[in-house]
Amino acid sequence: MVLVHRGKNWSDSNLVTKDSDPDSAEKLKEAAKTLKAEVSKHKHKRESRSLFATRRFLFPLGILLGALLAFSLIEPRDIQDLHAHLTLLLGEYTMPDIPGFDLSRVENEWQRLRSNIPEVWKFNVDGREFQVGESMRNRGLTAEHPIVLIPGIISTASRYSRFIIPVELLPGSRLWGGFNMLSQVTFNREKWINAMMLDPVTGLDPPGSKIRAAEGIDAASSFIQGYWIWSKIVENLAVVNYDTNNLHMAPYDWRLSFYNLEERDGYFSRLKSTIEGFKRRQNRKVVLAAHSMGANVCCFVFVCLIIPPQQNLTSDSFKWVESPEHGAGGADWVENHIEAYISIAGTHLGVAKAMSAFLSGEMKDTVQMNPAGAYVLERFFSRAERQKLFRSWAGSASMWIKGGNDIWGGPHGAPDDSHNCTHSHGELIAFRLAPPPPPPGSVSTSAGIREELQNMTADTASDWILQHTPSTFQKMIETNFSFGIERDEARLKANNLDHRKWTNPLEVQLPNAPSMKIYCVYGHGKETERSYWYTQDPNAYDETADQASGLDPLCVDPSDGSCSAGTPFDTPLVRKSYIDADFTNETLLPKVVNGVKMGEGDGTVSLLSLGAMCVEGWRRPRWNPANINVTVVELPHRPVPSIPRGGANTSDHVDILGSTGLNEIVLKVVTGVGHEVHDSYVSNIREYAQRMHWD
Known part of the structure; x- marks a missing residue:
């Protein structure tokens, strides 16, 4: 086939330059000059960019930092294991003779190198x-x-033993602890959660799962x-x-x-x-x-x-x-x-963070993250998922606070209050803002209208938390623990x-x-979470049964007498509660950081x-x-x-x-x-x- 070059057809209306429109020609010239100047400017900027900002520098730097981090975690026994594994590998395969290389000298050199590393890099030793x-x-x-x-x-x-749902794990692999856990949480999050969660009724392994310590x-x-x-x-x-x-x-x-x-x-x-x-x-x-x-x-x-x-x-x-x-x-x-x-x-007498974890799936460690980290955590492992996981772990309920108001204080003060405190730790859960009114047209018999929120002591907070948890969790608490x-x-x-x-x-x-x-x-001598400021989300509702009303939006079979179903189209009006992370005031006593009132302790207890x-x-x-x-x-x-x-x-x-x-x-x-x-x-x-x- 012969391709014939098409000549210009000056009759095409799109290609005709009209002498009667000199303003358009001037505008085109001005636009061309402006574009040329911009191109020249960006080209000069790229040429003048520092070497330290280029990918040629940053990519090798990342590799170097990663290698240093990996080597900082190596212990001497790891080098000995490397020697043994390499010897076994060389004995397994036929390889050409190579000059002798004594790996035992590597350990001595590694020890000498580590002795010169600044302490900040010695993560493990x-x-x-x-x-x-x-x-x-x-x-x-x-x-x-x-x-x-x-x-x-x-x-x-915790080691994986058996799990029916396909999980990319071998028997004996760690589901809790070790880098394998991090990879499973990252790439198999839902399967990992299902494997770690216990049966809410029996408190034992869910069907098909077998995880052991x-x-x-x-x-x-x-x-x-x-x-x-x-x-x-x-x-x-x-x-x-x-x-x-x-x-x-x-x-x-x-x-x-x-x-x-x-x-x-x-x-x-x-x-x-x-x-x-x-x-x-x-x-x-x-x-x-x-x-x-x-x-x-x-x-x-x-x-x-x-x-x-x-x-x-x-x-x-x-x-x-x-x-x-x-x-x-x-x-x-x-x-x-x-x-x-x-x-x-x-x-011995429990920890405050257990209460917030069971109530809203939160604690100081989660609410005091920077905004970017908090966003990633919420998108990747939400409060609701953390809450559900915590509530399935009955063992953690042994750290529920014990002794009530007699030990932790009441409305008139707490034993560890300072003499000039502006707010008492005796109010374990306090609400800074009044809860928003119910939405228009809501059902008058719903629990959300009758629920009156007020600051709560250890006794009232314990009851309130149980009212906002599933009946399976309440039964687990009743049959295993006592906190008086x-x-x-x-x-x-x-x-x-x-x-x-x-x-x-x-x-x-x-x-x-x-x-x-x-x-x-x-x-x-380390600031420790002691009590909390809570708030309620005006746009989120708690689907857990409200024991005060007897209505259970999750009731499946009302005929068994264990629950009462709500009326059709009746939306639960009990709002979700969570730590008021927007409230920070370090001038108060006790200091408030992201809704957490800080007290004395070891950072956790x-x-x-x-x-x-x-x-x-x-x-x-x-x-x-x-x-x-x-x-x-x-x-x-x-x-x-x-x-x-x-x-x-x-x-x-x-x-x-x-x-x-x-x-x-x-x-x-x-x-x-x-x-x-x-x-x-x-x-x-x-x-x-x-x-x-x-x-």
Whole structure:
């Protein structure tokens, strides 16, 4: 085919330049000049751009920073593993001879390089790993008592065992803890949530899912590579001759209620057998060290009598141990087997953040994020999803605040209020703004109209939260926990028959173990969420049943008598409540940051929960009839700004596990010189405890 060039057809109307329109020609010339000037300007700007702003510089810089971050998390044993894996690989495949290369020299060079890295980059290792253990060994101290470590909530890794819905995981892969969890949350979010959530009715595994706590010391030594939890304590214990023959990590599925821990996993049966085995082989009583929620799990502090075989009790810890029907340990089991109990930042009387998490799926950590992070979190993992997940984890309800107004304060003030406070912590949940009126034309019998919001104390807030939760959650609370205070000694003894009381130190007595010692060690000096300002969303409604009205918009079968269906087209008018994150006023006392009223504590647990039982409750015969010696050590929070996790003198709720002060206390107790540990206070906890209503 021959292509013929089309000549200009000057008759085309679009190509005709009319001499009669000189203004148009001038405008075209001006536009051309302007466009040429703009092109020249942008070209000059691109040529003059700094080298540091170009992709040729930024791309290699990103690779370099990523490599440095990865190498900062490498430990010496990782290099040894690399050597072994490379040797195995070379033996598996036939390869041409290459010059000899000794990888053992790499470790020495790596150690020399790390010693020159500034401390800010030492995320995983900061040089304190064995200092406490070495100082104890230099004193001639060595392992005396076997020790069992009980981790807190979320510390124990959870491994995937079986899941019917396809999940890109192999059996044994970690669904909680480790970098694998991050990848699953990022790329398989819905499947991960379904796997981690428990059945709301049974409190056990949902159909098709089987998630179990990881086992061994590594189960809670680190959360992810580079973020240690118990590893500092384990390393120092190893220096004074501890190994798996006299050291045991007792991880558990923290999602389960304590009743179901024994029902499903036989956790307390195995814990009892481990302790008895240590005592039999070592001929020494055992030391228990529990962190955070582990203090609630370690319920040996709640037993003094033999429990008769009257009920089908398969519940928690040493109440179960001393029951003749189950543990068959007897009333003197704790006295014969437990040398000491070390409570590390124990949540004895609960935490305020548990209340906000159950109510609205929020806490200080979520509302105080920067706007960009908060937006991403809400889009990726919304409040409603977090709320639903928290409510399915019955174990976390053990940290519901205990004692009500008698411990946490009421409308006339709280024990930890300062003398010149502008707002009391006694109002656990307060509303800064009046709730908006109901929408026009709403049904007059709906709960939203009758619900009158007012500032709430610990007692009223607990009831209000339960009214805004599903009936399955309410039933779980009723059958597993109790959050009151008991002053009658006869009732305290009778509570040994009621497993719901066993996680509340205000409703049971310490065991009949006069030779046992209790050490309460916790941090102080870091701002901690204590109470909240809440508000309501005028455009969002709570679909949860309102117990005050009896209407349940989620009622499926009204004929069974458990719920009442609303009228057709009746929209629920109970508005969703959430923390008033827009309210910040640091001039108030207590300071308010993003709707959270800050108080004293270790950054997570309030000072009242950390120390009140230790300095006052367990000093009274009513709750401590055997007169067990209780020692309280408060560690001041003195972080080093150049070290990401605070260094040797931090007392943050988690980082305290790596502090020098705590490690010294643990090693002194287990090596037989616990008498060197004495009371040490840096807060006003004794004054606060005196203000509480114990009688």
